[in-house]
Amino acid sequence: MGIFDYFRQPRQKSASVAKERLQIIVARERAARSGPDYLPAMQQELLQVIRKYVQVDDEAVQMNVDREGDCEVLELNITLPDDKD
Amino acid sequence: MARIVVITSGKGGVGKTTTSAAIATGLALRGHRTAVIDFDVGLRNLDLIMGCERRVVYDFVNVINGDANLKQALIRDKRVDNLYILPASQTRDKDALTQDGVERVLNELSEDFDFIVCDSPAGIERGALMAAYFADEAIVVTNPEVSSVRDSDRILGILASKTRKVEQGGEPIEGKLLLTRYSAERAERGEMLSIEDVGEILAIELLGVIPESQAVLNASNAGQPVVLDEESDAGQAYQDAVDRFLGEERPLRFVDVPKKGFFGRLFKG
Numbered sequence: 001m002g003i004f005d006y007f008r009q010p011r012q013k014s015a016s017v018a019k020e021r022l023q024i025i026v027a028r029e030r031a032a033r034s035g036p037d038y039l040p041a042m043q044q045e046l047l048q049v050i051r052k053y054v055q056v057d058d059e060a061v062q063m064n065v066d067r068e069g070d071c072e073v074l075e076l077n078i079t080l081p082d083d084k085d
Numbered sequence: 086m087a088r089i090v091v092i093t094s095g096k097g098g099v100g101k102t103t104t105s106a107a108i109a110t111g112l113a114l115r116g117h118r119t120a121v122i123d124f125d126v127g128l129r130n131l132d133l134i135m136g137c138e139r140r141v142v143y144d145f146v147n148v149i150n151g152d153a154n155l156k157q158a159l160i161r162d163k164r165v166d167n168l169y170i171l172p173a174s175q176t177r178d179k180d181a182l183t184q185d186g187v188e189r190v191l192n193e194l195s196e197d198f199d200f201i202v203c204d205s206p207a208g209i210e211r212g213a214l215m216a217a218y219f220a221d222e223a224i225v226v227t228n229p230e231v232s233s234v235r236d237s238d239r240i241l242g243i244l245a246s247k248t249r250k251v252e253q254g255g256e257p258i259e260g261k262l263l264l265t266r267y268s269a270e271r272a273e274r275g276e277m278l279s280i281e282d283v284g285e286i287l288a289i290e291l292l293g294v295i296p297e298s299q300a301v302l303n304a305s306n307a308g309q310p311v312v313l314d315e316e317s318d319a320g321q322a323y324q325d326a327v328d329r330f331l332g333e334e335r336p337l338r339f340v341d342v343p344k345k346g347f348f349g350r351l352f353k354g
């Protein structure tokens with residue numbers, strides 16, 4: 001550690017936390033805007049179906065609509081819980 | 086035909102009115118006939134920032150309702166030629182801005198002016214939607230802070246879908262980013278989102294960066310748009326933004342931390 005660093009306060013990079021959180025929420029809100037209107041309801045129902053079999057939290061189901069040329073692709077990500085016992 | 090420019094943000098208090106006054110004044114200083122309209126019905130403030138609050142007789146809603154004509158309501162700026170202000174109404178009736186009425190006023194202004202600058206209210210209610218609806222271009226005022234960036238992205242969504250241009254089958258409005266109240270020191274210390282961070286998230290063209298500056302408060306105290314304070318950092322940064330808006334290339338200024346000497350580093354670092 002240099003002498004000048006010694007005078008500095010410990011760095012708290014709160015900006016990088018802010019950036020990460022923003023990237024996630026903005027991406028999600030963009031997807032919701034551009035996706036079909038039934039998407040939120042479908043997401044809720046999928047969550048209910050999944051919960052019949054495994055306990056997952058509200059963020060476990062992520063949906064994204066991507067456009068590839070003329071084609072719309074619905075991408076569905078389900079995160080299952082870590083511990084398998 | 087005038088170019089209609091909306092100054093918008095979603096979030097309140099980020100600097101829309103400061104920016105509207107600065108950009109409109111900057112355009113007029115360059116010889117463009119410019120009208121700046123306060124769309125913030127019920128919370129008139131542009132008149133104060135422009136320093137013409139005591140000359141308001143009629144307002145935007147009076148013109149829409151036919152109680153006054155545009156000539157009577159427009160306030161001619163005393164300092165800068167080619168600059169006119171149309172103040173907001175103080176009515177509590179939020180529905181006073183009808184789409185037909187706004188369109189009529191903008192059409193009439195379009196015949197006489199080169200630029201119409203629309204100072205949007207905060208939020209995504211009627212006033213904000215009306216300010217954006219007829220726009221050809223948009224300046225999205227954003228502070229380097231999470232809720233402002235998120236709201237800006239929502240506004241970009243509205244600009245992409247809820248404007249006359251889009252409804253008539255035209256191109257969506259892209260929106261240009263004006264990052265205001267920026268502190269290079271705090272960004273460098275990792276305490277504030279940097280220009281690059283915000284640029285990466287919003288992914289739109291950067292029109293300019295306005296530093297956090299005492300000059301803005303001085304300007305509003307005096308009722309002088311900050312661009313008229315030619316010595317000030319914020320005034321110069323706004324001048325650069327106006328030049329870029331008109332298609333000139335200008336390097337970013339006031340975005341680097343001033344280099345400190347040995348003692349500065351020792352005692353402040």
Ligand SMILES: Nc1ncnc2c1ncn2[C@@H]1O[C@H](COP(=O)(O)OP(=O)(O)OP(=O)(O)O)[C@@H](O)[C@H]1O
Nearest residue numbers: 097098099100101102103207266296297298301302
């Ligand atoms: N670059 C800056 N440096 C310092 N203070 C600033 C800067 N820009 C704006 N401000 C201050 O922030 C406050 C809000 O500014 P302003 O009224 O322009 O925001 P606004 O977006 O129009 O607000 P509203 O949403 O209420 O209409 C004012 O006190 C203004 O002086």
Ligand SMILES: [Mg+2]
Nearest residue numbers: 101102125130
């Ligand atoms: Mg305002």
